[in-house]
Amino acid sequence: MTLGNLKKKIYSVLAIDETTELPALCYAIDSTARKVASLCRCIKRKADITFAGGKAEAPADFICAAAEMPVIDFYDGKLTIADGESATIPVVYYAYPEEVTDSTDNETELPYGGMAFDAVAYGAAGELCASVRPGDVRRYMEIMTEYDERIAGMYSANIKSVSPAVFCGARRIRR
Numbered sequence: 575m576t577l578g579n580l581k582k583k584i585y586s587v588l589a590i591d592e593t594t595e596l597p598a599l600c601y602a603i604d605s606t607a608r609k610v611a612s613l614c615r616c617i618k619r620k621a622d623i624t625f626a627g628g629k630a631e632a633p634a635d636f637i638c639a640a641a642e643m644p645v646i647d648f649y650d651g652k653l654t655i656a657d658g659e660s661a662t663i664p665v666v667y668y669a670y671p672e673e674v675t676d677s678t679d680n681e682t683e684l685p686y687g688g689m690a691f692d693a694v695a696y697g698a699a700g701e702l703c704a705s706v707r708p709g710d711v712r713r714y715m716e717i718m719t720e721y722d723e724r725i726a727g728m729y730s731a732n733i734k735s736v737s738p739a740v741f742c743g744a745r746r747i748r749r
Contacts, residue, residue, distance in 0.1 A: 575683070575684050575686075575687050575691050576680060576681055576682060576683055576684065577603075577674065577678055577679070577680050577681070577682045577684060578680030578681060580603060580684060580691065580694065580695055580698075581599065581603075581680065583691075583692075583695040584599070584602075584603070584695050584698050584699045584702070587695055587696060587699040587717060587720075588699050588702065588703065588706050588707070588717075590706055594706070596702055596705075596706070598701075598702060598705070599698070599702065600674050600675055600676050600678065602697075602698040602701040602702050603674045603694065603698045604673055604674040604675070605701070606693075606694050606697035606698045606701065607671045607674065607684075607686070607694045608670050608671065609697065610686070610690055610693045610694050610697065610725070610728075611637065611668070611669065611670050611671055611686070611690075612637055612670070613725060613728075613729055614689075614690060614693070614725065614728040614729050615637070615638075615668040616686045616689075616690040616728060617668060617669045617670070617671060617685045617686055618640060618666060618667070618668055618669070619633070619635070619666070619667055619668075619669045620664060620665070620666045620667075621633055621664070621665055621667070622662050622663070622664050622665075623653060623662065623663055623664075623665045624661075624662045625653070625655055625659065625660060625661055625662070625663060626660050627658055627660060628654050628655050628656070628657060628658030628659060628660075629652055629653065629654050630652070630653045630654075631651065631652060631653070632648055632651055632652060632653045633667070633669070635669040635670045635671075635672075636648065636653075636667050636669060636670075637667065637668040637669060637670060638667065638668055639665060639666070639667050639668075640666040640667055640668060646665065653665075669685075671684065671685050671686065672685070689724050689727055689728045690724075690728060692720075692724050693721060693724035693725055693728065696717055696718070696720045696721035696724060697721045699717050700714060700717045700718045700721055703717055
């Protein structure tokens, strides 16, 4: 999916003409994409990181190490490993997307697709809804409900918290 496709989807969600000027469109896309990436961990990257004395600079787009990695701590832009060793280690990590600005080409391929693409479209549309349709709270709530549903569908902690359970007598949960 490209940035141009995402913009078309946002215009479609807002039900406005693509010629309508939206000055904050790229800002809304960028902030929503970063939020979706940090909540849902939808962008995974791999890098060879050289540790010296157990410490290394984290990549600029680093959110956190992927679950299958050995224990790597992240604080203040630095990575540390427990042993304090010096080595080059392949690190798989979750990343933020590249920044989207007004000068970003519409043909730019986005590093996320599927549910994440939809979540970014609905989230950005929700941010822009008040400027496009001031006072239309119903439309805003519809858009943000769609956004929340996409986030819940991707966010693994939400999926685990909705375990099969039924209420039994005295309002206790039986699993």
